Amino acid sequence: MSLSTRAQHSAVEAPPGMPSRLDGELLEVSMGPQHPSTHGVFRMNVALEGEVVRRLKPVFGYLHRNHEKIGENTSYLGSMPYTDRLDYICSMSNNWGYALSVEKLAGIEVPERAEYLRVILAELTRLVNHASLLGFLLSDMGAWGTPLMYAFRERENILDLFESLSGSRMMCDYMRFGGCRCDLPPGWMERARKVVDGFPHFLDEFEQLITGNEILIARTQEVGKLSAELAISAGITGPGLRASGVNYDLRKVDGYGFYPRFKFRVPLGEHGDCYDRLMMRVLELRETLGILRQAMDDLPAGPIMNPKVKIRAFKPPVGEAYGRIEAPKGELGFYLISDGSGNPYRYRVRPPSLINLTVLEDMCLGHTVADVMVILGSIDIVMGEVDR
Amino acid sequence: MMIGAGILKGMAVTGRNFIGSYFEKDRLTTVQYPEERDVLPENSRNFPFLVYDTNDPEAGLRCVACKICEKECPPQCIYIEKSADKKPDYMGKPQFYPATFDIDISVCMSCQICVEVCPFEAIKMDKVYELSRRERFDALLMRRTDLAKSNSYYHSIHPLEAEQVDATLAAAAAKKKPAPTPAPPASG
Numbered sequence: 001m002s003l004s005t006r007a008q009h010s011a012v013e014a015p016p017g018m019p020s021r022l023d024g025e026l027l028e029v030s031m032g033p034q035h036p037s038t039h040g041v042f043r044m045n046v047a048l049e050g051e052v053v054r055r056l057k058p059v060f061g062y063l064h065r066n067h068e069k070i071g072e073n074t075s076y077l078g079s080m081p082y083t084d085r086l087d088y089i090c091s092m093s094n095n096w097g098y099a100l101s102v103e104k105l106a107g108i109e110v111p112e113r114a115e116y117l118r119v120i121l122a123e124l125t126r127l128v129n130h131a132s133l134l135g136f137l138l139s140d141m142g143a144w145g146t147p148l149m150y151a152f153r154e155r156e157n158i159l160d161l162f163e164s165l166s167g168s169r170m171m172c173d174y175m176r177f178g179g180c181r182c183d184l185p186p187g188w189m190e191r192a193r194k195v196v197d198g199f200p201h202f203l204d205e206f207e208q209l210i211t212g213n214e215i216l217i218a219r220t221q222e223v224g225k226l227s228a229e230l231a232i233s234a235g236i237t238g239p240g241l242r243a244s245g246v247n248y249d250l251r252k253v254d255g256y257g258f259y260p261r262f263k264f265r266v267p268l269g270e271h272g273d274c275y276d277r278l279m280m281r282v283l284e285l286r287e288t289l290g291i292l293r294q295a296m297d298d299l300p301a302g303p304i305m306n307p308k309v310k311i312r313a314f315k316p317p318v319g320e321a322y323g324r325i326e327a328p329k330g331e332l333g334f335y336l337i338s339d340g341s342g343n344p345y346r347y348r349v350r351p352p353s354l355i356n357l358t359v360l361e362d363m364c365l366g367h368t369v370a371d372v373m374v375i376l377g378s379i380d381i382v383m384g385e386v387d388r
Numbered sequence: 389m390m391i392g393a394g395i396l397k398g399m400a401v402t403g404r405n406f407i408g409s410y411f412e413k414d415r416l417t418t419v420q421y422p423e424e425r426d427v428l429p430e431n432s433r434n435f436p437f438l439v440y441d442t443n444d445p446e447a448g449l450r451c452v453a454c455k456i457c458e459k460e461c462p463p464q465c466i467y468i469e470k471s472a473d474k475k476p477d478y479m480g481k482p483q484f485y486p487a488t489f490d491i492d493i494s495v496c497m498s499c500q501i502c503v504e505v506c507p508f509e510a511i512k513m514d515k516v517y518e519l520s521r522r523e524r525f526d527a528l529l530m531r532r533t534d535l536a537k538s539n540s541y542y543h544s545i546h547p548l549e550a551e552q553v554d555a556t557l558a559a560a561a562a563k564k565k566p567a568p569t570p571a572p573p574a575s576g
Contacts, residue, residue: 078462081499146402153417164429167513173499181504185431185548209401212394312456312505 026054031372033062039136040383044360044372051368056361063387071347076102076177076314079347083334084171086349087385089132092125092162093327095175100256101323101334102177106316108309113302114179115258119295120192121174122257122325123288124162127199128155129328130239130281130288133380134206137278140377141219147209154202157195164188177314178306189296196292203285211279220275224363224375227272234359238330238352239284240379243269243276250326257325262294277378315342329353329380349388353381430546433513434498436491438535445536447475450510453486457502457511465495466502489532493519509553515545 032043041062047055067086071079083098084091096118103110110118135151159169164185166174174181210216226236228244241248249266251259267283269276318340324333330352337346356379363375409415419426440448453470469488477483502511514537521527543550 074462075460077501078460081462081497081501150405156417160429164431167429167431167433167500168498171498173501181500182431185429205401205405209398213398214391214394217394312460312507 029369031369033059039376039381040386042376042381042383042386044376046364046369046372048369051370053364053367053369053372056364056372058357058360060357060383060386063383065388067388068347068349072344075342076316076344077311079344080176081171081173084173085384086351086388087327087329087332087353087382088170089382090125090129090328091170091172092121092174093325094332095172096122096257097323097325097327097332098334099175099177099323100325101321101336102316104323105319105321105336105338106177106314108178109306110179111303111306112258112300114304116295116299117180117184117304118175119257119259119262120292120299121162121165121172123292123295124158124192124195126288126328127285127292128158129380130285131155131202133281133377134210134278137374137377138210138216140373141216147206150202150206150209154195154199157198161188161192161195164191176305176309176311178309179304181305183304189299193296196289196296199285199289203282207282217275219371219374220278220378221273222271223274223367223371224277224378225271225273226359226363230359230362231272234362235355236330236359238326238328238356238380239280240277240330240356242266243280244272245270250324250331254324254326256323258295259291261298262291264288264291274374274378277380313342315340320346324350327352329382329385330356349385351385351388353379353383353385354388357381357386428515430548432515433500434517435493435496435514435519435530436502436511436535437514437537438489438532439510439512439539439542440536441539443538445533445538447477448538449485449532449536450477450508451486451489452477452483452508452510453489454484454507456505456507460501460505462499462501463495463497465492465497466490467492486532489535491530491535492528493530494524494528509557512542512546 026047026049029046029048030043031046033041035042041060043059043062045055045057045059046053067082070082074082080095080098083094086094102108131151131154132148135148138147139145162172162174163169165188166172166181226240226244228246231241231244232246236244237248237250245268247266247268250256251264252266264287267280267287269280316338318338320335320337322333322335324331326332331350332352333350335346335348335350336344339345360376360379363379364372367375405415439450441450442448453468455468455470458464458466458468467488467490468486471485471487474482475485477485498513500513503513539550539554542553
């Protein structure tokens with residue numbers, strides 16, 4: 001602001017009866033829904049005192065598209081492609097979560113090879129998700145482009161694998177009740193191994209790029225702290241919970257799929273701040289690579305689909321089931337009630353993004369506006385899943 | 389440690405990537421799209437089409453208008469009207485045929501469920517992706533004539549899968565009617 005405009009500005013007289021300064025008044029700012037850092041159409045009504053956040057009200061629902069109601073009006077199989085569109089970065093693990101709950105509901109066995117493939121694909125999805133999250137988060141902090149491009153370069157290799165297997169890069173729609181849709185195309189495993197072997201190079205490079213960076217440290221350490229108590233009582237799951245030091249990973253707790261067969265560690269944070277949440281993803285990526293190598297070595301031959309499962313007119317028995325998996329963002333659960341007909345009586349999604357978002361205000365209070373973006377980015381949300 | 393060392397280290401990584409991309413061709417992952425095109429993998433899919441045998445897209449259509457895909461389609465983008473009369477299909481057997489078969493590809497979400505539920509191997513996934521149109525309504529509604537594509541086209545886009553399908557169809561045909569065929573009857 002130049003001197004002359006400043007002089008003009010102060011010359012404006014406050015109307016009679018009004019205080020000349022906004023002492024103690026909060027400034028309401030609506031961030032979003034079309035803000036580039038809100039990861040979709042998400043709005044935050046922020047009340048600011050100077051630059052410090054005093055109140056924050058998340059507003060969402062802009063992307064609501066009746067996912068659950070559509071699920072209740074379409075066949076069990078028909079919901080499978082819709083689950084791709086929940087968290088559109090991780091369609092493979094969404095497929096698994098839904099398939100798992102329908103298999104629980106109908107008591108379907110899954111062949112061994114299919115279970116191994118599910119582990120491989122879900123862990124590849126975790127690579128995609130965490131790599132893109134690292135890129136997005138750095139983008140939110142102002143490192144425009146570079147880290148995101150490096151992350152997307154790796155992501156693209158994995159999406160190519162998904163495409164040659166399932167036919168689509170993002171909307172895979174690959175898993176079915178009682179197995180997977182099709183077997184690996186020739187040469188897939190060699191390509192997948194190459195991607196997995198090349199990934200540590202990306203991780204080393206990425207860590208060099210960011211971990212010692214003073215700007216990153218200044219902007220993430222001690223920012224957006226989440227205590228273990230609050231995280232547990234708010235139902236936070238996934239890397240956000242583990243960054244607060246709570247050892248809770250459904251792959252260990254539930255042991256669904258064949259996860260008990262693999263050796264891996266669950267990385268834990270200490271401070272629960274944005275830096276821990278960021279580094280949690282890097283550590284998880286390394287563990288994920290370990291799981292992938294084990295699963296690729298052990299992959300047995302055999303059928304990929306349970307032959308007893310009908311594709312047309314699939315009707316599970318009356319009952320209810322809740323299937324949950326450790327999606328890259330947290331606990332992804334599908335709750336189904338069947339009345340014996342061809343479509344579920346109730347279809348409910350427990351989305352990790354939405355529930356992890358509930359503590360946003362607690363994490364943001366007392367920090368500046370610029371930190372809100374970093375905190376929101378470190379939670380890792382996808383609006384397709386929040387709004388459903 | 390000196391303040392700024394971390395930033396410089398990061399800059400070195402950026403520099404290595406920037407210069408490396410000039411020397412290592414496999415680092416370049418982008419394709420200059422309209423001039424160069426990536427080869428799509430065999431399993432790639434986007435919108436469904438109807439397969440016909442022989443050279444006649446009318447009579448050779450495998451679809452018998454059973455309406456299973458219409459019922460199972462999650463976004464309900466298929467509309468079929470069954471014919472009143474029966475016409476001999478490509479194997480000479482009288483069958484119903486679709487008098488109308490429309491797919492609204494502005495609604496279709498490329499999920500492949502119609503392909504999976506079809507008992508007659510009549511509907512398959514296409515790979516064409518340059519489908520932009522000038523109009524919103526009629527141009528994106530694919531009629532039966534737009535959808536019908538020959539079996540040899542199917543072979544050209546999904547070679548491995550199409551061979552399997554041909555084998556299962558031939559096995560089914562041999563099993564069903566060994567007597568009326570002029571060739572020596574297959575045993576079993």
